Amino acid sequence: MTGEHVVYRNEVSHRFARAELLRRWRAGEVSRDEVCDADFLLVTAAQYHGVPAGHVCPVCESDDLRIVQWIHGEQLGRMAGTARSDEEIARIVASGREATVHTVEVCPRCRWNHLLTAVTATTR
Ligand SMILES: [Zn+2]
Numbered sequence: 001m002t003g004e005h006v007v008y009r010n011e012v013s014h015r016f017a018r019a020e021l022l023r024r025w026r027a028g029e030v031s032r033d034e035v036c037d038a039d040f041l042l043v044t045a046a047q048y049h050g051v052p053a054g055h056v057c058p059v060c061e062s063d064d065l066r067i068v069q070w071i072h073g074e075q076l077g078r079m080a081g082t083a084r085s086d087e088e089i090a091r092i093v094a095s096g097r098e099a100t101v102h103t104v105e106v107c108p109r110c111r112w113n114h115l116l117t118a119v120t121a122t123t124r
Pocket residue numbers: 057058059060061062107108109110111112
């Protein structure tokens with residue numbers, strides 16, 4: 001870490017929706033194509049900007065599951081909608097801007113992906 005002070009607030013967890021989708025997939029209610037729909041950009045971002053998830057893919061059990069953070073927000077200009085590391089997010093909020101950070105789980109092998117949390121990153 002770079003030492004800048006980042007405060008994360010208003011976290012919204014999407015883990016229940018993730019578990020529910022996986023339950024429906026296991027029950028045969030949704031197809032693998034429907035749950036494994038990461039596009040090229042998302043898979044590429046996960047490979048180059050993501051970090052290891054620390055657990056296997058819930059769909060294909062690959063151990064290359066990645067966690068990638070996307071930033072959004074009116075104050076971000078051209079940086080909105082890009083993948084960023086913790087250090088980059090710390091620098092962005094240290095410059096006085098606020099960002100919404102979407103943490104997404106992505107499997108480069110089977111293209112499973114799901115939003116885990118959405119949180120506001122700020123300095124206060
Ligand atoms: Zn997978």
